[in-house]
Amino acid sequence: MVEIRFHGRGGQGAVTSAEILALAVIEEGRYAQAFPAFGAERRGAPVLAFTRISDEPIKIRIGIYEPDIVIVLDPTLLRSVPVFSGLKENGIAVINSKKSPEELKAELNYDGNLVTVDATSIAMEELGVPITNVVMLGALLKAKPELAKMEYVEKFIAERFPKIAEKEVRAFRRAYEEARS
Amino acid sequence: MAKRRGIEVSIAIAEAAALAEVDVVSAYPITPQTHIVEHLAELVANGELNAEFITVESEHTAMSAALGASLAGARAFTSTSSQGLALMNEIVYIASSMRAPVVMALANRSLSAPISIWNDHSDVMNERDTGWISIFANNGQEAYDLTFMAFKIGEHPDVLLPVMINFDGFILTHVVEPIYMFDKEEVEGFLPPYHHPYVLDPERPVTHGPVGLPDIYTEAKKQQEEAIRNSRKVIDAVWKEFDERFGRRYNAVETYKADDAEVVLVTQGSVTEAAQVVVDEMRKQGRKWGVVEIRLWRPFPFEDLKKALCNGSIKCAVVLDRAISFGGPLGIVMSEVRAALYNLSDRPMVVGVTAGLGGRDIRFDEYVRMFELGEECLKEEKEPDRVIIVGLRE
Numbered sequence: 001m002v003e004i005r006f007h008g009r010g011g012q013g014a015v016t017s018a019e020i021l022a023l024a025v026i027e028e029g030r031y032a033q034a035f036p037a038f039g040a041e042r043r044g045a046p047v048l049a050f051t052r053i054s055d056e057p058i059k060i061r062i063g064i065y066e067p068d069i070v071i072v073l074d075p076t077l078l079r080s081v082p083v084f085s086g087l088k089e090n091g092i093a094v095i096n097s098k099k100s101p102e103e104l105k106a107e108l109n110y111d112g113n114l115v116t117v118d119a120t121s122i123a124m125e126e127l128g129v130p131i132t133n134v135v136m137l138g139a140l141l142k143a144k145p146e147l148a149k150m151e152y153v154e155k156f157i158a159e160r161f162p163k164i165a166e167k168e169v170r171a172f173r174r175a176y177e178e179a180r181s
Numbered sequence: 182m183a184k185r186r187g188i189e190v191s192i193a194i195a196e197a198a199a200l201a202e203v204d205v206v207s208a209y210p211i212t213p214q215t216h217i218v219e220h221l222a223e224l225v226a227n228g229e230l231n232a233e234f235i236t237v238e239s240e241h242t243a244m245s246a247a248l249g250a251s252l253a254g255a256r257a258f259t260s261t262s263s264q265g266l267a268l269m270n271e272i273v274y275i276a277s278s279m280r281a282p283v284v285m286a287l288a289n290r291s292l293s294a295p296i297s298i299w300n301d302h303s304d305v306m307n308e309r310d311t312g313w314i315s316i317f318a319n320n321g322q323e324a325y326d327l328t329f330m331a332f333k334i335g336e337h338p339d340v341l342l343p344v345m346i347n348f349d350g351f352i353l354t355h356v357v358e359p360i361y362m363f364d365k366e367e368v369e370g371f372l373p374p375y376h377h378p379y380v381l382d383p384e385r386p387v388t389h390g391p392v393g394l395p396d397i398y399t400e401a402k403k404q405q406e407e408a409i410r411n412s413r414k415v416i417d418a419v420w421k422e423f424d425e426r427f428g429r430r431y432n433a434v435e436t437y438k439a440d441d442a443e444v445v446l447v448t449q450g451s452v453t454e455a456a457q458v459v460v461d462e463m464r465k466q467g468r469k470w471g472v473v474e475i476r477l478w479r480p481f482p483f484e485d486l487k488k489a490l491c492n493g494s495i496k497c498a499v500v501l502d503r504a505i506s507f508g509g510p511l512g513i514v515m516s517e518v519r520a521a522l523y524n525l526s527d528r529p530m531v532v533g534v535t536a537g538l539g540g541r542d543i544r545f546d547e548y549v550r551m552f553e554l555g556e557e558c559l560k561e562e563k564e565p566d567r568v569i570i571v572g573l574r575e
Contacts (some may be wrong), residue, residue: 020359022187023357025185026186026187026358026359029185031359032358033356034357034496035355036355038213038298038299038351058457059454059455059457060454061352061353061455062542062544078273080184162231
């Protein structure tokens with residue numbers, strides 16, 4: 001089982017990312033579960049969302065405390081939220097940052113696996129808004145391609161954003177190309 | 182054919198009510214149930230469901246309208262949680278007493294105060310004695326299946342009682358997961374049309390719920406008690422037919438690796454599957470543990486529970502309560518399990534624990550602790566009177 005924790009801010013669509021990923025996995029016939037951290041959500045406040053992926057039915061339903069992967073949708077969270085908390089030793093952090101993995105590792109005093117992508121710039125250029133949820137899924141799939149099939153992720157991105165499907169899919173693909181590890 | 186799809190469990194539950202072609206939805210939004218009635222409102226507004234959606238000013242009215250609709254011959258559905266159910270309470274009791282087969286999807290949530298929107302079983306336990314058939318679902322598929330089947334059970338002419346389907350708020354309601362969703366053709370003929378034998382009809386007036394003077398009230402309550410007891414035959418028959426047609430089996434008491442277990446955890450709701458994971462893991466270390474789930478809460482499955490727990494192997498049943506009975510033994514389910522086994526000489530020891538109140542996650546090591554508490558009690562040959570709160574900070 002792979003356990004993924006999304007860190008975002010209320011309104012950035014962390015839950016949507018977690019759900020799109022789960023839907024793509026379920027479409028393949030495998031098992032997945034996506035859910036938000038259940039709290040009093042407020043726009044701009046730090047939020048969590050979770051996805052579990054498995055080849056077997058998933059019976060565990062508590063929050064994810066020891067993730068295999070953490071995804072950080074907003075670089076400002078790095079200053080205020082312990083995003084690496086419980087991350088497994090061989091886990092991967094996928095972070096929205098203009099910096100290279102080497103720079104960010106040094107800055108954060110973190111020496112694990114790290115993938116960075118300038119998701120905010122991609123979102124601004126492709127969508128015109130700094131909403132990075134779909135963009136970060138591109139970087140996630142670059143970091144761990146076996147998680148889900150690109151075509152299914154794109155299918156559910158298009159379903160979720162029917163009016164701007166083309167733009168969202170383009171942003172997703174760009175992040176996949178531009179992510180650095 | 183049923184289509185396997187990823188869907189939020191709340192939406193699937195609403196679709197189960199739509200699949201049953203409900204005539205009336207009468208509901209008031211409350212977290213974490215809201216998505217269910219929102220989706221039904223959407224289906225009605227889009228013309229996809231030919232039903233009357235009654236927007237009410239409170240849950241008290243939600244249940245009143247559902248009750249009236251049900252007695253007027255309409256298939257009626259509502260959904261609520263926590264404070265909403267508490268506010269409904271007066272009419273919840275009346276609905277069963279007036280034999281109105283309303284179906285209620287109950288997204289289990291704790292009761293205030295302090296205010297908590299999160300999950301435990303305080304709300305359903307507070308309504309334990311209201312005379313409803315009460316069933317627990319452990320995952321999204323079960324919540325969907327059981328909601329659909331609830332209409333067939335409650336509306337059966339030998340039953341005519343309301344049914345509540347319990348599923349953990351947030352933990353189930355807000356999760357996207359794979360669920361096999363039926364199409365209409367596939368369930369054709371499973372759910373017969375609803376007929377109440379004493380329907381409210383201006384052409385043939387009848388009276389429901391008049392004054393019951395002391396010379397008749399006792400007999401009325403005796404009849405009601407017999408009705409819910411007898412509903413068990415129909416519940417079993419409906420679950421059997423569902424299994425035969427669709428291949429998923431539901432039982433009043435579900436067991437997991439209990440045959441050779443020495444200690445079992447007795448559960449209700451989504452903790453059941455988590456406990457199964459713990460059992461699988463700890464069996465690798467030679468711990469003979471199992472899980473027994475009381476799926477059917479009312480009518481209480483006395484015989485099934487005795488059979489499951491007095492299997493010659495189980496020495497201790499640790500009962501996990503997700504609510505507290507203040508000033509009593511604390512554990513409501515624990516007390517009922519003990520009472521059910523009271524007169525049996527070969528009964529296992531019954532130990533009560535509580536955890537996961539007000540939405541607190543129950544972690545792996547806390548489940549292990551529950552089983553180990555059972556082992557310790559066995560060793561000390563001491564059956565505690567009151568439940569032990571696991572995960573309590575002191």
